[in-house]
Amino acid sequence: MDLMFTGGLIRAIAGILAAAPTLIVGLVIASILRYYLRAEGTRRLFGGESMRSLPQAWLVGMLLPVCSIGVIPIIREMRRQGIRPGAITAFALSAPLFNPLSLLYGLTLSRPLVIIGFAVGSLIVVSILGGVWDRFARREVKSEVAEPTVEGVRRLGSSVVFIARELAGPTGALALLAVLGLFLLGAFLPHGALQAEVEQMDPLAPLKMSVVSLLVYATPMLAMSQLGMMFDHGNSPGAAFSLLLLGTGVNLATLWWIRANFGTKSTLVWFSVLFVCVVGIAYAVDRPLIPPGIEPAGHTHAFDVYTNPLTTGSGVSFSKIQETLEKSVGLFEWIGGGMLALIVIFGGVLRFGFRKQSEALMNPVASENDLNRATKGIHRPVSSRTVGLTCLAGVVAFSIVGCYAYYPKPSEVLEEMRLARVEVLSGAMSKDYDRSLRWIPILDAWSRRLEVGYAIRNFELRPYQKMQTYIMRKKLELLEHAIEHASEFADAVDSGDLHARVHLEEELGEIDELRAGLGKNAPRLRNAFNP
Amino acid sequence: MKLTQAAHILGCLLIVTLAGCASEQESLHEHDHHEPEHWPESMEEAADFIAGRVEVLNNSSQLEGKRRNEVTSELRDLVEWAPEIAADAGMRESDWLPIYELSEAIRSHMQSSDVDPNDFADDFNKLCQLLRTTQVDAANN
Numbered sequence: 255m256d257l258m259f260t261g262g263l264i265r266a267i268a269g270i271l272a273a274a275p276t277l278i279v280g281l282v283i284a285s286i287l288r289y290y291l292r293a294e295g296t297r298r299l300f301g302g303e304s305m306r307s308l309p310q311a312w313l314v315g316m317l318l319p320v321c322s323i324g325v326i327p328i329i330r331e332m333r334r335q336g337i338r339p340g341a342i343t344a345f346a347l348s349a350p351l352f353n354p355l356s357l358l359y360g361l362t363l364s365r366p367l368v369i370i371g372f373a374v375g376s377l378i379v380v381s382i383l384g385g386v387w388d389r390f391a392r393r394e395v396k397s398e399v400a401e402p403t404v405e406g407v408r409r410l411g412s413s414v415v416f417i418a419r420e421l422a423g424p425t426g427a428l429a430l431l432a433v434l435g436l437f438l439l440g441a442f443l444p445h446g447a448l449q450a451e452v453e454q455m456d457p458l459a460p461l462k463m464s465v466v467s468l469l470v471y472a473t474p475m476l477a478m479s480q481l482g483m484m485f486d487h488g489n490s491p492g493a494a495f496s497l498l499l500l501g502t503g504v505n506l507a508t509l510w511w512i513r514a515n516f517g518t519k520s521t522l523v524w525f526s527v528l529f530v531c532v533v534g535i536a537y538a539v540d541r542p543l544i545p546p547g548i549e550p551a552g553h554t555h556a557f558d559v560y561t562n563p564l565t566t567g568s569g570v571s572f573s574k575i576q577e578t579l580e581k582s583v584g585l586f587e588w589i590g591g592g593m594l595a596l597i598v599i600f601g602g603v604l605r606f607g608f609r610k611q612s613e614a615l616m617n618p619v620a621s622e623n624d625l626n627r628a629t630k631g632i633h634r635p636v637s638s639r640t641v642g643l644t645c646l647a648g649v650v651a652f653s654i655v656g657c658y659a660y661y662p663k664p665s666e667v668l669e670e671m672r673l674a675r676v677e678v679l680s681g682a683m684s685k686d687y688d689r690s691l692r693w694i695p696i697l698d699a700w701s702r703r704l705e706v707g708y709a710i711r712n713f714e715l716r717p718y719q720k721m722q723t724y725i726m727r728k729k730l731e732l733l734e735h736a737i738e739h740a741s742e743f744a745d746a747v748d749s750g751d752l753h754a755r756v757h758l759e760e761e762l763g764e765i766d767e768l769r770a771g772l773g774k775n776a777p778r779l780r781n782a783f784n785p
Numbered sequence: 786m787k788l789t790q791a792a793h794i795l796g797c798l799l800i801v802t803l804a805g806c807a808s809e810q811e812s813l814h815e816h817d818h819h820e821p822e823h824w825p826e827s828m829e830e831a832a833d834f835i836a837g838r839v840e841v842l843n844n845s846s847q848l849e850g851k852r853r854n855e856v857t858s859e860l861r862d863l864v865e866w867a868p869e870i871a872a873d874a875g876m877r878e879s880d881w882l883p884i885y886e887l888s889e890a891i892r893s894h895m896q897s898s899d900v901d902p903n904d905f906a907d908d909f910n911k912l913c914q915l916l917r918t919t920q921v922d923a924a925n926n
Contacts, residue, residue, distance in 0.1 A: 716878070717868075717882075717885050718872065718878040718881055718882065718885070721868060721869060721872045721881075721885075722872060724869070725869060725872060725873050771873070774875065775873075778872070778875060781878075782878060
């Protein structure tokens, strides 16, 4: 029971930390909708009552860098401003699927046509779903709370108060509900339980993945990397589509929020239509999208991140939790988590210590002094909509600029890969296998960033380059397996199993061969990406 | 039974089912990457394997349907693997590209219809020749 609880807790904490950066972005976007675009501007942004509202909401979702937790404050604000239900769910489903960063990453993972096909598939799903559901879901009466009218620094202050209170209130609670799914999966699914459940020729693979995905929370980048692993291992493309739509697009909090706002009956209709559409499209694309030339591996490690990170026999302690988290959480997520904690504390103080004052700050009304100040000196009145759209365009632009920072130029990446490769190979040679195992996923991740970094700067990624990075990742995975086997056999030899010695020698030979292969691959990569 | 109660029970059943059906991976060997028997170790061997299977299919008048399908499947695999074998052997990009393009062309032909080696005999021969004769660039190793 300790093992189950601890495993689930580790997954939940990692989930919150992964969500932190895009949750903050989601809160900022919600405040822009509330204080800058306001009701009229928000309605125009999402297509109003017109036919184009569904594809327009889908497109806006594709551009904004939020996950299925980060989308929560935005859809709460959309609901408050009376946006039609179909547009809300179109946005809620599409926003977590893709953003400029994850789309670029995805285009290097598989044939671009597959990723584009998935994006179009998501548009079909949200259009059908939105159209059906608009007939069932009740509309919100426009909020009676007066729209804030101040401008300038006061409006900025109101945004900050809103963000903090929202995070220490409904959005924070819903975020915890979202990661409850991860807790349940991590607690109840033993280590490695999902490795062989999504095979190419398994007719149930898309359905199984659809069911598991209901509890999953995944960031767009994680989902893309899992898609890549699934295609590399020749797993079911239909299962990959299900993971993308249901695992990335929806989580327990989304379902809870929809039920709370639109009632159980219409939620069941919404969910049934979504599930049937996703599973139907998943089965439709399962055979046609099988990547050519890839031998099905019979397993995948893509979903180990959802199962219990601890194996039977692992000790349960604080240091074990810390060690496991350090392996799966990057610096960016730790920083995001720290910022989130500060905002929650600030929001808690506002909510419980200065409740009335903070509510007044959230809904200020312009005074004569504000209006006078707005036209003095160099100040000129600019419409809220202009400021709001500029802010949103800035968020999109920032995410595009962020791509160039997150995916550095090839020469920088090759240097990082050289350092990581040294750790992997020297660890393998000196039998410091923990070091190798720690650095293998890092080197693998850098190889993906090498491809994207090259592609966004040169607008091409040649087949030879893709082949060399594929070969490197294949050898890395084989090395990882060989090291794990060698460790297993070494333990068996230590406990007196003499037959294991033969197998141990075989694995050590395999490790040496793969070390040599990775060493030879290095100059080929360098020549391919940085001639 | 109320709708919310039914939803709760379904949710619990889902979790229990997931837990009941799942089992911990007992050994790392459960999911080994098993190399197929017809995986070639070198470009030379890849060329020999391809030529051998083309010859078997050419003389296939007595070949049973099942065996013919096996040979065809192996031939398809070998054609798909050829670019990987060549790239891993250290071939320069300019020399590798003809092997890749030819492999893609043969692969798409094979996907669209039953393979009759006579239809693609020239292509298979050319691929084998490229695999045997293209030099590996020492600077790439």
